[in-house]
Amino acid sequence: MTSMNVTGILSIERLKEQYAAGRLTPSVVIEGIVERSKADAAKNIWITPPSYEHIQPYLDRLSVLAPADAPLWGIPFAVKDNIDVAGLPTTAGCAEYAYIPAHHAAVVERLVEAGAIPVGKTNLDQFATGLVGTRSPYGETTNSLRPELISGGSSSGSAVAVARGHAAFSLGTDTAGSGRVPAALNGLVGFKPSIGAWPVKGVVPACESLDCVTVFAHSLEDVLAVDGVVRGAHASDPWSRSLPQPAAKLPAKLYLPSNRPSFYGSFADSYGKAWDAEVARLVKLEEQGGLGMQIEYIDDALFSEAAAVLYDGPWIAERWAEMEGFVESSSPGTVFPVTEQVLRSGNAESLTAASVFRAMHKLAQYKLEVRQLLEDAVLAMPTCGGTWTREEVRLNPIATNSAMGLYTNHCNLLDLCAVAIPAGEAEADLPFGITLFALAEEEGLVVGAASQVLGAEVSRGAGGTETVVLDRVLSVPIGKSATATTLVAVCGLHMRGFPLEKQMLGCEAVYIRTARSAAKYKLFKLLTEPAKPGMVRVHEEGSSIEVELWEMPLERFGEFVASIPAPLGIGKIELDDGSVVPGFVCEGYAVQEVEEITAAGGWRYV
Template sequence: MKPFQLPRELTISGLRRMYASKEATPRQVIAEILKRADRDKEMNIWITPPAIEHIEPYLAKLDSLDPASSPLWGIPFAIKDNIDLAGIPTTAGCAEYAYTPDDSAEVVARLTAAGAIPLGKTNLDQFATGLVGTRSPYGETRNSLREDLISGGSSSGSAVAVACGQAAFALGTDTAGSGRVPAALNRLVGFKPSLGAWPTKGLVPACASLDCITVFTHSLADALSVDSIARGVDVTDPWSRRVPHPKARQPALIYLPRGPLEFFGPYAEDYRQAWEASVMALEKLKIPVDYIDTDLFAEAAEILYGGPLVAERWASLGGFVEEYPDAIFPVTAQVLRTGAATRYTAASVFQAMHKLQRLKLAAGGLLKDAVLVMPTCGGTWTRDQVRENPVSTNSDMGRYTNHCNLLDLSAVAVPSCDAAAGLPFGITLFGLSGEEGMICEAAEWFVETAAGHAAVDHSAAPEAAAAMEEAATLVAVCGLHMRGFPLEKQMRACGARFVRETASAAKYKLVKLPTAPAKPGMIKVNDGGSAVLLEVWEMPLAAFGSFAASIPAPLGIGKVELEDGTEVPGFVCEGYALSGAEDITASGGWRNHMMK
């Protein structure tokens, strides 16, 4: 019996297969998640971290549930700490505000009834006011890929929990982009349903008329699995609406912004190039593409924080801010207090509402049977840069997101090509309310096109899945073929799929070869070796031969010994390459070396 090993990326579909094949039990999965949460505690992902004491009742409940009729049986998920989980404090990122609810939020109750296991409560920009992930007295949530960069917010902890393999999915919220920006910055899917499609009962309001509960996942299929449980009217929720379940359909048209877009931050040019590459992929979808002025969307976005509607946040939280001024994160207090400005009168609120209604009408006519695609973010920032200039950097992050809920649109953010190594880039597809099926259909096509191969249908019959597995081989890669590096596209073109991150046995030296471009070589040695960080991929055998034949000397394919003692085919380097090459073994791996 092979030892239990939990993949680094947790998915609903993957855990279902592991449970069905008896490769794992929910208790084994939770035990590993507890280890990961402890390992990553300095990343400030959690406010109430996973603990067996509060997870145990949900594990015990699984014994009384039929996995066949419980769609989320044993699936672990994280909850943003402005959404109620019964018996666990809700802080909204402010200890003085905390309360312990008797009941879970309606969405959480639906998910746990379907067998999902709530792990804990995640960090956030205080009172869900921010798009950066740095505005929390519980610490700045670190980006899952590069700790110097922001994680995005306000649903920072939820996104990073999924990206770091501590949850199969996570609930966030979205008023101005908080369910989409962290998805883009952590290479995830961020699904924002239509306003009211998921009940918001049990959510601490930011702007109650615009708030949505959202989900972060690694795939569109997983996001829609959660949606199938969470969606549905709640007659006790004044903001709940009856919005039909998504039905896949092809859009008649894709709209893209006309003219050059604005990009910002230290990687502005990288983001620009990634957007241009994404546009090329969109043009391959065989759906007509048209270019439009997006002024109406920018005009709507300006209403959220540049007009009187910001007073809705003050209406929800102003009393608490006045009573506990020292409890509020400084920049959060600054933003919230703008809602109390005397220039905002009752008349100005109605003037803004009337303007917004005209913009909704225009957007409704434009997007009938069509989707709008924009970059999810026009750039990113280091955490140091956000501390130095907290307001304008945050505002930039919402440049292509703020209009969405104001115009009553649905949206899904998906990864595209990386802008650079360890620097994800993503796009968002927008549709009218109730058009989640259309935007997700177009998004799925885009993801498949951008990846260079069709996604595997894991819902296929077990016999078919087994046949696919038999016709494939694992491949260990240590350099330019890893995710986010230039030759990842060769892996994708061969139909390979990423499996997990791991390390070699401590028997290798890693050198930087004097080639153009520079690449690493991993050489097995008798003594003085170290472990090297690797990625393990799965490649169809039909493509493996030609792939191996294309590798230039001194590299080649041999057997690579992993840290668990198993051997898999992978990249190795001939010993003569040690002469004249730079020894970079101490870095621990090529990604670490390149990020110095």
Template sequence: MKTTNHLKTLSIYELRDKYLTKQLTPETVIANIISRAEEDSEYNIWITKPSLEWIYPYLERLKEMDPEQTPLWGIPFAIKDNIDLAGIPTTAGCAEFAYTPDADATVVLRLIEAGAIPVGKTNLDQFATGLVGTRSPYGETCNALNPDLISGGSSSGSAVAVARGLAAFALGTDTAGSGRVPAALNRLVGYKPSLGAWPVKGVVPACASLDCVTVFANSLEEALLVDEMARGFDGTDPWSQKINRRENSLPEKICLIENPEFFGPFADQYKEAWLKAVEKINKLNIPVEYIDSSYLSEAASILYEGPWVAERWADLGGFILENEGVAFPVTEEVLRSGAKAEFDAASLFKAMHKLQEYKQKAHQQFQNAVLMMPTSGGTWPRSMVRENPIETNSKMGLYTNHCNLLDLCSVAIPAPDAAENLPFGITLFSAKENEHFISGLADLFLNGVPSPVYESTTLVAVCGLHMRSFPLEKQMLEHGAEFVREAKTAPNYKMVKLPSTPPKPGLIRKNVDGTSFEIELWQMPLSEFGAFTVGIPVPLGIGKVELEDGSIVPGFICEGAAAEGAEDISYYGGWRYV
């Protein structure tokens, strides 16, 4: 096998165009994939490889669909083999564990209903435990551009299938970085939505409370198209959440880490590539701030050095104990670490409480910001990973492990290569409600999209008729404001009912014996803020409102004199309950 810098990849949009103009048929595409999969057999991409025998029913199903009304009509995709495809064994990288599901995983079903064609189940680090792509009895998955290097894991086969042109996109999973590291090492986009945004029903759990289904694609636009099809609440999935991704927009600032660590035999090339990416970021006309990221590393250590590893053991321990010596040796070693006596209930709660501190800090820090980090600080030849499987794998999670623990969304995108056939990537992170920020910034970084001149915004604390579903919400929308989240004030206020028509609440600060009130936080362009403020009638106005978490934001307040003769409604706890 030789290195190659030019891969024949498949594009969702190009395929759709050729299908609609009758230049190509799905049958021809699938036949080509089956042929090329045989040619690439040494890459160890597949556990269930492409075969017309089982793909044929999906081709036949296309005849019942309108290609113009079905967004993924005829688009081939690969599925990591810890995600269920009805009638095809799910192995999770272990033949003895295998079972044949009767139903598709929810995300798989949604993609098939959108017209996509599953073409194979891909290799992975066994039980999704690893970030290197070498921990599989089905063979080490080779890097798509340089087969001597690791592919990254655990979603190894999924990434390489897309990079080698054997699928237009592929599903992976991500607990500690498995949907991002393989993207970076194979020059792909890896999109990891917020926890729960994509259902995980039909996925073999690694750490059920942290698992995400992810997508690998050749472009951001194609990854987001798949996201549109896969996203959505599933009432039969206990981890599912209703999380909408808003239209792409840019953050107020970009957070960077100082002096990131680089490792492995290509550390110098990776460092140089990082500096080039930072230089590019600094030219985007968005404020850049360097932050202390030590708490992110401390949070990340909880995943494998703390009691969270016991969650893996809770799901897979029974199988390991009943099947001694069946699992890949290094995988079994990692899983068994979850059975240590030190990981008792008390240690779990201590870790949960510490993690909650870190989570709160992260969501405040990235409320209107995006964090950029290297996706990986280096890579390794597969031979070096064999010699030192634990340390090399651990290094690969340096900039990924914190993400799901802190309930962040992220997207891994390619940056200029570190060297020929040596891809380098960055990852953008933000709070779970900010997927529009990471996609907007990724779009600007990758495509140089003509974006509107950067416009600063401000939070506005709203406590009355300007809240959602109330009569003056329209004023917020007219001034370009967007709802951010619900919040509470610090317990330093009273609320009165003003004798206006219609009645309005007045939030008044008190020095002692105050109350905390439920409010809403909205984000408004500064260019609109002045005009909005001018229209607020006395005795109301905009001042500084202290929130429950100690932060201070602009918001509606009321003159103290207005309390005279007004009804004190503090006991309600908020205007919605009056």
């Protein structure tokens, strides 16, 4: 078996390129995934982990599928274990509830028909009841970056599987934020379509009238590739409806809360600063004419009031309506204790038929106001106002979980679509993210806005049609050592046209694209012969620096790193799209009393 880099990233786009070039095969990718899942067993990502026993038939089937006719040919994906995969147990996080479905859920069926490979069933907050990822008898799913922290729920395993390189994308579900919170806590994109846009046939219900199937991936383009396959009404699904594919377009307005959002937990201050920094960045873009949307500030109390209806109102009874029979017939301890407490709250005497109608009427008014407000506009909020250690959640399971839904609970009640996107870090290995919301059937607005916020180009073509051009490479392909590669970010004499480009070519590296770092670096002209740049990460007043991304075989990477003279070296470089790649960094002592050239924006312009 081949040893793999367990933090490598998989992406649909990159895998398709590798397959087409003959440098990688689906069987080699699966080999790496099986190894990674074993290495990460202590993270409690899987309930049914990747195994050749259930994956092999999907690999065999690829031989009769033409890649040109199967848009997701050979692409591995993970499935939250409240979504049916034929022949594998569906547990919903409860062994006693488990059953083995004869058929795939509708979304899984469409993905398999497109050539995608379901590699296993992921852990979740039991019965999709929670936003923390700790409410499972199969163990607490740890955060992909900092294991002492929560992973977010209920789609915990699905998010961490993608973040840890066990799948190119994964399916989750979202009733109150479960397709968005885990994305934010693990540095991913999480897409929640309009209710009914993706069929829910074959999904264990939480609140059936609000449930959505969602997707986690490393990039917006991968999300849209999945959407292009699974979207559409299903003849056997009464909740599904025919909604068009998102055509990316920029909204006229980007709304921000007029009152600074509340932040919570031990990381509240860091999260608050990350939000302030993202707002400042967006405002600066608008001032420079690079945002393409007018920023306006609004009172977000309406959304908070609507969010309160979900758990303070009668919708919690919908969960009880689904689970009452199982809970009441089960022996004590079958249902996770905090989960049973939440479910039984839906049986409160105050939740009468009259209370249901009062809540429906109140919500109808909220929806009307939101439809008027968000016409040709999107709303940006923090995806989460903080996070917790797993120990903190154990000590206070209800309050910590409730806090995680502060900026998510309103979404499905108000019939909105949403995309959660990375927005840098609150601290080292502590991702921060924002969510963009738009009206149902207006996914094109959140796609266009997200593309712009992430740094892609959104241009207006002939006839006023907007086209999104996404420019990023976010993958480290896996495979046998002969084909395994890594990205390397270079910022000086190793770039194309400079004297040390020959070292890159000598190590069989291939130029991929020009990119920019996150705005967290300064550049200095070192006192070397010849002169070289030194790129240093700083805590304050950093800028974005132009770099080149090269792809280098891993078997040549070691000798390349060894050849780099001090004070330079290879560290981790954060790019402006939130991804992190190996790249040139400089030791701090070498930039004392030398010329700072940050303002140039890159060595090529010095």
